[in-house]
Amino acid sequence: MKFLLALLSLAWTAAFADSTATAPSVVPQSQSKTIVFIHGLFLNNKSWEPWMQYFESKGYKCYAPAYRFHAGDPDSLRKHIDPNLGKFGFQTLVDDLAGFIDSLPEKPILIGHSLGGLLVQKLVYMGKASAGVAIDAGPPKGIFSYKWSFLKSNLPVINALKGDKPFIPTVEWFHYAFCNNMTLEETQKQFNAFVVPESRNLPRGSRGAAGYVDFAKPHAPLLFIAGEQDHIVPPSLNMKNFKAYTDKSSKIDFKEFPGRTHYICAEAKWEEVASYADGWIESLGK
Secondary structure, X not given: OHHHHHHHHHHHHHHHOOOOOXXXXXXXXXXXXXXXXXXXXXXXXXXXXXXXXXXHOOOOEEEOOOOOOOOOOHHHHHHOOOOOHHHOOHHHHHHHHHHXXXXXXXXXXXXXXXXXXXXXXXXXXXXXXOEEEEEOOOOOOOOXXXXXXXXXXXXHHXXXXXXXXXXXXXXHHHHHHOOOOOOHHHHHXXXXXXXXXXXXHHHHHOOOHHHOOOOOOOOOOEEXXXXXOOOXXXXXXXXXXXXXXXXXXXXXEEEEEOOOOOOOOOOOOHHHHHHHHHHHHHHOOO
């Protein structure tokens, strides 16, 4: 079994490896009153609407840009898949978000979930943020997990044999990967309201140079949030990601919420997670 897992790890890395990139050093930034929410795979910016309302009530100016080919009603996106979705890659997404952030009047706080959590790390590394909150974050290049739930959730998505054909989530897959503390009936409701088709090239590309982060560079404050019962990004992987950062001059914190899954931002008691992130952000200005 260990030999099989090692082969899977090598296949994952070899398929999408690239030379490491470089970026200028990042110095910690002062607190901002602008927040950019970054959604993850299989969802779109609609999933952030309750969080935007929460933080807008706290006086923040909030944005939640959708990825290319992800904007609109999830049901419509499932029924009418954009023919360009399958070729959409991670580096293009990074460039899109960096350009959006550059158009804002101040460096924002970034809050991202899943692949959005990886994008938070990447954009913080690029010096695009005043602070970052990475929730159930996808790992940067070089960080991997051998947990079966991680492999079972992710390998069908990155399957190289599928080429550029978009990944179409099923309710059963979504239940295992995201909503494993819900009933299948409850998951179906969430699926209907929020789930979208996805480009396999987004997670694939995150394993190469576009997903590289220099963990030794000074960076803006970072908070990692993990869900104890997360299958697709298990808490041990979140902790491994968190511990990879080595610059002692940069603020970095970790919080694990018991009983929460990968659907931590939308499942019951999501307000507790938002409140914790809010308190951490507010503490940066003290």
